[in-house]
Amino acid sequence: MSGTTAPAGSYRLPFGGRASRRLWTFLSQPERILGIVLALILGGLVLVPLFELVRETVTVQPYDRAYLPKAQVGDFTLFHYERVFAGRLSWAIFYKPFFNSLVTALGATIICLTIGCSLAWLVVRTNIPFRNTLHTLVMIPYMLPSWVLALAWITFFKNDRIGGAMGAFAYFFGTQPPDWIAYGPIPIVICLSLHYYVYSYLSVSSSLVSVDSQLEEAGAMSGLSRLKQILLITAPLLLPAIGSAVVMTFIRVIGSFGTPAVLGMPVRYYVLPTQIYAAMGTRNAGDGFLLALVLVLLACLFIYVNQRMIGVRKSFVTLSGKGFRNKEIDLGFWRWPIFALLMVLMVAAVAFPLVLLVLQSLIKTAGNYSLSNLTLHYWIGGGGEGVDQLQPALVNNGNVLDATWNSLKLSFMTAMTTGIFGFLIGYVVVRTRGTLTSKSLEMVAFLPYIFPALAFGAIYIGMFSHPVGPFPALYGTFALLVLICSVKTLPFTARTGIAALLQIDKSLEEAARIQGIGWFRRMVKIIVPIAAGGLLSGMLLSLISIMRELSLIVLLVTPSNNVLAGVIYNYQSQDMPQLVGVATTLLVALVIGINIVIRVLTRNVKVAAA
Amino acid sequence: MSEIILSNITKSYGSHLAIPGLDLEIPKGSFVTLLGPSGCGKTTTLRMIAGLEHPASGEIRLAGKSVYSGDTGSFVPPEKRGLGFIFQSYALWPNMKVDRNITLALSEAKIPTQTVKTRLAEALSKVQLTGLEGRYPSELSGGQQQRVAVARLIAARNSILLMDEPLSNLDAKLRTEMRTELKRLHRELDATTVYVTHDQVEALTMSDIIVVMRDGLIQQQGSPYEIYHNPANLFVAEFIGDPKINLFQGEVTKSGADFAVSIHGLNVPSRRGFEAPQGPVTVGVRPEDIEIHHEPVAHALAAEVDFVQPTGSQTLISLIVKGQRVTALIPRFEMSLPTKNVWITLPVDRLTLFDASGNRIAPSCGEQSASHAA
Amino acid sequence: MSEIILSNITKSYGSHLAIPGLDLEIPKGSFVTLLGPSGCGKTTTLRMIAGLEHPASGEIRLAGKSVYSGDTGSFVPPEKRGLGFIFQSYALWPNMKVDRNITLALSEAKIPTQTVKTRLAEALSKVQLTGLEGRYPSELSGGQQQRVAVARLIAARNSILLMDEPLSNLDAKLRTEMRTELKRLHRELDATTVYVTHDQVEALTMSDIIVVMRDGLIQQQGSPYEIYHNPANLFVAEFIGDPKINLFQGEVTKSGADFAVSIHGLNVPSRRGFEAPQGPVTVGVRPEDIEIHHEPVAHALAAEVDFVQPTGSQTLISLIVKGQRVTALIPRFEMSLPTKNVWITLPVDRLTLFDASGNRIAPSCGEQSASHAA
Amino acid sequence: QKADPKFNAWMQKNQFGPYQKDEKWEDVVANAKKEGEVVVYSSTGTMNKVAEDFAKAYPEIKVKAYDLGSEKTIEKVVREQQASVFAADVVYTGGTEQMVFDLLPNNRIVNYVPSYLNDRIPKEHRDPLLTHVIEAYGVFYNSEANPQPPIKNIWELTEPQWKGRFSMKSPAGSLTTLMMLAAIVEHSDDMEKAYEKHAGKKLKLSPDIENAGYEFLHRLIANDIVISDNSSKIATAVGLRGQAKPPMAFSVIHYLTKNQSDNYANAIPWDLQPAALFAYPTYVAVAGQAPHPNAAKLYVAFLMGSKDLNEKSELKQPFRSGASADLLQGMAAFYQIGTFSPRTDVPPPPNSEMWPKARKLSASPEFVKDNIAKISDFWTAETSR
Numbered sequence A: 001m002s003g004t005t006a007p008a009g010s011y012r013l014p015f016g017g018r019a020s021r022r023l024w025t026f027l028s029q030p031e032r033i034l035g036i037v038l039a040l041i042l043g044g045l046v047l048v049p050l051f052e053l054v055r056e057t058v059t060v061q062p063y064d065r066a067y068l069p070k071a072q073v074g075d076f077t078l079f080h081y082e083r084v085f086a087g088r089l090s091w092a093i094f095y096k097p098f099f100n101s102l103v104t105a106l107g108a109t110i111i112c113l114t115i116g117c118s119l120a121w122l123v124v125r126t127n128i129p130f131r132n133t134l135h136t137l138v139m140i141p142y143m144l145p146s147w148v149l150a151l152a153w154i155t156f157f158k159n160d161r162i163g164g165a166m167g168a169f170a171y172f173f174g175t176q177p178p179d180w181i182a183y184g185p186i187p188i189v190i191c192l193s194l195h196y197y198v199y200s201y202l203s204v205s206s207s208l209v210s211v212d213s214q215l216e217e218a219g220a221m222s223g224l225s226r227l228k229q230i231l232l233i234t235a236p237l238l239l240p241a242i243g244s245a246v247v248m249t250f251i252r253v254i255g256s257f258g259t260p261a262v263l264g265m266p267v268r269y270y271v272l273p274t275q276i277y278a279a280m281g282t283r284n285a286g287d288g289f290l291l292a293l294v295l296v297l298l299a300c301l302f303i304y305v306n307q308r309m310i311g312v313r314k315s316f317v318t319l320s321g322k323g324f325r326n327k328e329i330d331l332g333f334w335r336w337p338i339f340a341l342l343m344v345l346m347v348a349a350v351a352f353p354l355v356l357l358v359l360q361s362l363i364k365t366a367g368n369y370s371l372s373n374l375t376l377h378y379w380i381g382g383g384g385e386g387v388d389q390l391q392p393a394l395v396n397n398g399n400v401l402d403a404t405w406n407s408l409k410l411s412f413m414t415a416m417t418t419g420i421f422g423f424l425i426g427y428v429v430v431r432t433r434g435t436l437t438s439k440s441l442e443m444v445a446f447l448p449y450i451f452p453a454l455a456f457g458a459i460y461i462g463m464f465s466h467p468v469g470p471f472p473a474l475y476g477t478f479a480l481l482v483l484i485c486s487v488k489t490l491p492f493t494a495r496t497g498i499a500a501l502l503q504i505d506k507s508l509e510e511a512a513r514i515q516g517i518g519w520f521r522r523m524v525k526i527i528v529p530i531a532a533g534g535l536l537s538g539m540l541l542s543l544i545s546i547m548r549e550l551s552l553i554v555l556l557v558t559p560s561n562n563v564l565a566g567v568i569y570n571y572q573s574q575d576m577p578q579l580v581g582v583a584t585t586l587l588v589a590l591v592i593g594i595n596i597v598i599r600v601l602t603r604n605v606k607v608a609a610a
Numbered sequence B, C: 001m002s003e004i005i006l007s008n009i010t011k012s013y014g015s016h017l018a019i020p021g022l023d024l025e026i027p028k029g030s031f032v033t034l035l036g037p038s039g040c041g042k043t044t045t046l047r048m049i050a051g052l053e054h055p056a057s058g059e060i061r062l063a064g065k066s067v068y069s070g071d072t073g074s075f076v077p078p079e080k081r082g083l084g085f086i087f088q089s090y091a092l093w094p095n096m097k098v099d100r101n102i103t104l105a106l107s108e109a110k111i112p113t114q115t116v117k118t119r120l121a122e123a124l125s126k127v128q129l130t131g132l133e134g135r136y137p138s139e140l141s142g143g144q145q146q147r148v149a150v151a152r153l154i155a156a157r158n159s160i161l162l163m164d165e166p167l168s169n170l171d172a173k174l175r176t177e178m179r180t181e182l183k184r185l186h187r188e189l190d191a192t193t194v195y196v197t198h199d200q201v202e203a204l205t206m207s208d209i210i211v212v213m214r215d216g217l218i219q220q221q222g223s224p225y226e227i228y229h230n231p232a233n234l235f236v237a238e239f240i241g242d243p244k245i246n247l248f249q250g251e252v253t254k255s256g257a258d259f260a261v262s263i264h265g266l267n268v269p270s271r272r273g274f275e276a277p278q279g280p281v282t283v284g285v286r287p288e289d290i291e292i293h294h295e296p297v298a299h300a301l302a303a304e305v306d307f308v309q310p311t312g313s314q315t316l317i318s319l320i321v322k323g324q325r326v327t328a329l330i331p332r333f334e335m336s337l338p339t340k341n342v343w344i345t346l347p348v349d350r351l352t353l354f355d356a357s358g359n360r361i362a363p364s365c366g367e368q369s370a371s372h373a374a
Numbered sequence D: 001q002k003a004d005p006k007f008n009a010w011m012q013k014n015q016f017g018p019y020q021k022d023e024k025w026e027d028v029v030a031n032a033k034k035e036g037e038v039v040v041y042s043s044t045g046t047m048n049k050v051a052e053d054f055a056k057a058y059p060e061i062k063v064k065a066y067d068l069g070s071e072k073t074i075e076k077v078v079r080e081q082q083a084s085v086f087a088a089d090v091v092y093t094g095g096t097e098q099m100v101f102d103l104l105p106n107n108r109i110v111n112y113v114p115s116y117l118n119d120r121i122p123k124e125h126r127d128p129l130l131t132h133v134i135e136a137y138g139v140f141y142n143s144e145a146n147p148q149p150p151i152k153n154i155w156e157l158t159e160p161q162w163k164g165r166f167s168m169k170s171p172a173g174s175l176t177t178l179m180m181l182a183a184i185v186e187h188s189d190d191m192e193k194a195y196e197k198h199a200g201k202k203l204k205l206s207p208d209i210e211n212a213g214y215e216f217l218h219r220l221i222a223n224d225i226v227i228s229d230n231s232s233k234i235a236t237a238v239g240l241r242g243q244a245k246p247p248m249a250f251s252v253i254h255y256l257t258k259n260q261s262d263n264y265a266n267a268i269p270w271d272l273q274p275a276a277l278f279a280y281p282t283y284v285a286v287a288g289q290a291p292h293p294n295a296a297k298l299y300v301a302f303l304m305g306s307k308d309l310n311e312k313s314e315l316k317q318p319f320r321s322g323a324s325a326d327l328l329q330g331m332a333a334f335y336q337i338g339t340f341s342p343r344t345d346v347p348p349p350p351n352s353e354m355w356p357k358a359r360k361l362s363a364s365p366e367f368v369k370d371n372i373a374k375i376s377d378f379w380t381a382e383t384s385r
């Protein structure tokens, strides 16, 4: 794990001068020490929960009493394994949903990659109109909670199968759309793609800015068409970024619950996360954790494959200290048509669901879209007929405002913490590339990504209810929330950090080293600013996800620490769609606002000559 | 016939006007070198010819066809122009081994595998990298990388070759050999070549035409001889020649029909037929033209030896003449001179005169031919 | 006292043994140049001194302290070694403007702002980049980037300076000026300097000691004079000198007490005191030592002029002597020679002899002192 | 119940379970005020309103109410207590299987019934665990499209005219929906009789099907049932006005309140055979080793409504203010159709005249204990075919 490279000889003389000097040499390489420290920390924060998870799958749970009348809760058993993988129900519980998951995840990943890479190329390399604005705009679909898009889809395409108000499509075209358009795998794939392409976009675009355009130009001089330049030169250089985008997207998509639940349920299209949710919801933790474990293993497999494919060999430094250029490609005639196409995409993925959301916050009774049925009551008060007078408007709804403040605080602190850790991990992984430390750290840093959020929170209660070493008992404190959120979103920053650092030539750091600039200052002054683009996008992803995170922290929050997502959840469970609309719109507006502010603030940060 | 024509090309980077207006015609099959101080726009010019950079205005024609026109907005992209280019920063593809770096263009152009193989082997042996085809660029030394870039050009065999300091990281021996290779390539393909270098020997020995630039403007364009002996202005005179030309403040005087140039009180009588307006001038004398005497002679200036610096086949002598530093060059390897006080004479027929605004004072006909014959 | 000592250092990249075993001592305050063909391990050696590369074995001592030892495994990281380094690839920080690139280390070392400012201004003006401090590296030309790297070194003022081809992208004029600047820096700081270059003039004019390397092995180490005039072997002889030394197959003969060297049937009598084993030898003659005669003289070889190539202050004459190409150098700018058939004589006291295995045949004492005095 | 000395000491000290004798209510209130705080884990958002009301009634006591949903409420209690963190005072959630057969025997909660309520609540609603409210699933139809109930017998839903037109919330992940299915299966006799009445012949069970309850579910699923993730949407889908062919559904009956608030047309075929209602309890209990035991008792009592409440009490909207609030106390926030107090002396909320009369099926704790997993599996298998 620690990747100690000191040869065996040093162990023979544990206290000899030679060994201690070797140790000193070893310690003089900051990436090594860091590697060990990070491995220890992460081991505690990630592997312990993983171990707990595995343990729970092999013990008898209270729920199992019906099946195992003789067993005591807590006994060792392989019952869950048998049940999930080999039992009578395995087809229903595992194999079919697993297959469905694979299909939707693969489909969505492919589409995400296509959209994300094309967008990245357009925004980074071409003179497409409003480049800077586009850069923020294309991120917005991810800022909406994923189910918003699914709901929008249902609202638009729903047919008479689920009853209620007519779908917009049926309303406008007079025919009911077929089930396969309205529900099931196709809409799931489309909705997930429109949401998660942002990973590919961010990962690839931040990597693309550090690819010297002269490499493409050399391709042009060799007579390669633009497409060939991209395929033969740019794409391979982006391989680490693409690889990490694939991993992130696939794993995230295969683990996503909301969209398949909304769009799959009406036609009984189940996927693994819906099965996990079902099992956990009925407190059948054994099955639930086991299914989750399958996802965890799948994630490991993916990272492993990714590591093998991209490997040490094929990751190339593209940002050297010499003659770097980043040139704009002229799209010529296609400039505006492509822009128009993008706008259509944005309308579908952003404007449409957003409008629906706002509408939801304004409508007194569902299904009635007449002007008289609209009210601003839930935003600014004022009452009026048919509104719930007891619900204070947003402007003086202390509940929502406090929660908003908490969410902001939590997501900012998380983004900072996870940013720092992600960077450090990226640094260690890249600088010790090829060693065991590197590989395992990369893997471990990615595990929380797929770890079932609720279980994560539950296990953390046990881990932090007592003082651990020098740390006081964190349970019930805000610090624990920040900690768990940071660990959970670590994969974002770790991956983007790795991808960004892979492209920075060693000589840039060496030049500073030679000048006697210590490790810390080197990081602060040189490596971090150069990697900032990638890191920042990772931190934004963390921030966005934490802004709307609930399951992870629900068991750990105290009422005074309630977050915006918690408020939305409460309103949903109390069936108050307008307030759900208000709070969600607020959340989305905040996230978008924060993004814009950060973009503006960091515009002057010169990143990789972008 | 001109193969490459730039008419009134301008280019700016943001607010920085890199090329304020460039006119350049390059005849087919010729070898043209762009020379000029660092940052004068050589790379920019090459990149515009290649189509890697959009000029702001003007027109570029290659082989009779317009590839860029600021008026009509037409623009032929680089991959359609069929040029060869060596980048100043090599631009090797880090994801490909040396062999792929060299042959990519060929295999893309559907050239038969066998031919590709032969050309690869040939190009590698010409740049003396045989055996390294399996390495990645990051596993090569700086000079090796540069040679891969050269090999890429050699293998591609385009009819217009653009090279941006292709030999800057090579040692003298290799450089001489590579120079020969590039020159041979140029001849074999009858290619029109635009070459950027900061090495004067390279420029003087290889070029048919040298173009001297400064701040994006052409200062002079001509054969190596013209550039060296008849620099259009002080800038060119100072820029060309290593060690640098010596400049003296002088004055043209006339006594009867005979002109003379006085320098530091020394009257250098001019040759027959010399004519120039009277008044102050700047006089340029190349170091190798200064003669050093160990005892006083007529028409000589007293000088003091400051230091002696052998450069191999020659030795630089740094002298102080009336407080002014003067460099002389002698064709031997010397570590020191026998005496500290020497006398120098200036060659009557090798003085170049510049007027107050720095332009060369055109010599009379007689003088012109005289220096040609020298 | 030796400031830098490498003892039996080895280094391999994967299976490629880049440095098979290097011993090098560099005296304090001296200016040492590493010369050698591309890929011979110059950069690698510098990087090992700087601590950027771990040797496989051996020991490195800087200023009397061991900074690396393969035996004990001790290793002092680069940031603790206090060296200055110019990278072959510049290694400019793309995220910082020129001024920050230059001053970062200073402000990190808590040097007062005022001093930093002065040093910045000074460094910029020395590399002639004043006014460009607000640009990002990507907005500079190749040569300008390289000068920023130099300025960074100038501003830092370390007592050991390592420079890897710091001037390769500069034009002759600037290069001469920068050379002077670097030499002055070396003097002012009394710094020990290890300099890598492929420019012979640079090496010969600047160095106290030149180290010629080949495939990671030191071929010769000595003053510029020694290297140029007494090359240890054929490799050094051929590598140093531009144009290259001429080599002839010859034979040492002895008639009575007098030795002679016969080349292409021509007997060149040796000077008094010359002694060498009889038998076949390789004879090296520098181009500038060949004398060209336009009519037959005694002890001359007939030659045919192939081409004449002026390089500025000198002209290369390429001759064919009995089917062999011979280069001569004359100290004038010539476009052509008056006759096609000429005769050359070889200087009796300037012949360098090599035995069959390529090593120089050590001259007798008399000869040694004779050539020194030349 | 397992013996646990610490837990026992706590019980004894604070007079829970066997130690709850001659309860002096004034002391409880006084001690509660001294404790000054009560922490409530609850499965419903309504608890926030109760907390507000409680704070008004007892300003000395700070209420911290968590709305967590049922499964997280249980998870949090279990995990905390496993880690020896005793933070909760009151636990409020449905889920018979977990509450009665897991938390209770493991000392995670204790049953607490204010002694003055003992005779006003039927035994099945206070033993083994106090029921706070009874909720129910009901069959919903659209009364605008169907002035009369479209079906008389529940088996009609398995017939072709309702193919793809009947929906319900997925029981996967919803403990309450599972309770409804359990009620259907437990009362398979009633289901069988209803079938015979409807079809006029004996029910023929499909292969591998155990009884009429399962058979009904089997046929219902086979009739292309539409599964939804959200009860509120189901109520909207059925009750929205202006539909030509509205579907029917199982829905939580408190969505009938939407008839008033959103002008929906939901209705229940009260006379449906064998029943239109499937009731299930929501429990309230005091957490084991609760840090504020007396405040917890007070809170439980408050939730159940005041001593002075009786059949004759005059209750006026809005219930959460004025005299009604004083009487209803914690019940005020729940006082609407769909959430019924188990107390025999509480008058029915508005619009629920039919409730007391209508037939309700519900699953007994014992049955749930042995069968709920099986039913869940059955559902999973059937819907994945």
Ligand SMILES: Nc1ncnc2c1ncn2[C@@H]1O[C@H](COP(=O)(O)OP(=O)(O)OP(=O)(O)O)[C@@H](O)[C@H]1O
Pocket (backbone or CB within 6 Å): B138, B139, B140, B141, B142, B143, B144, B145, B169, C013, C014, C016, C018, C036, C037, C038, C039, C040, C041, C042, C043, C044, C045, C088, C198
């Ligand atoms: N990372 C590497 N992996 C494999 N081989 C390498 C690597 N770096 C250098 N080499 C090889 O080691 C040898 C020495 O390289 P080095 O860079 O020291 O050469 P150099 O003398 O500086 O050459 P140049 O003048 O061309 O810069 C070369 O043959 C080079 O190909």
Ligand SMILES: Nc1ncnc2c1ncn2[C@@H]1O[C@H](COP(=O)(O)OP(=O)(O)OP(=O)(O)O)[C@@H](O)[C@H]1O
Pocket (backbone or CB within 6 Å): B013, B014, B016, B018, B036, B037, B038, B039, B040, B041, B042, B043, B044, B045, B088, B198, C138, C139, C140, C141, C142, C143, C144, C169
């Ligand atoms: N991307 C850019 N942005 C701003 N200025 C630029 C950019 N590229 C070049 N320049 C400036 O334009 C001028 C011309 O640059 P160019 O690269 O053509 O010089 P060059 O003649 O090739 O110099 P060198 O010999 O140093 O390579 C320089 O002053 C340079 O600083």
Ligand SMILES: [Mg+2]
Pocket (backbone or CB within 6 Å): B042, B043, B044, B088, B164, C141, C142, C143
């Ligand atoms: Mg350039």
Ligand SMILES: [Mg+2]
Pocket (backbone or CB within 6 Å): B141, B142, B143, C042, C043, C044, C088, C164
């Ligand atoms: Mg090198």
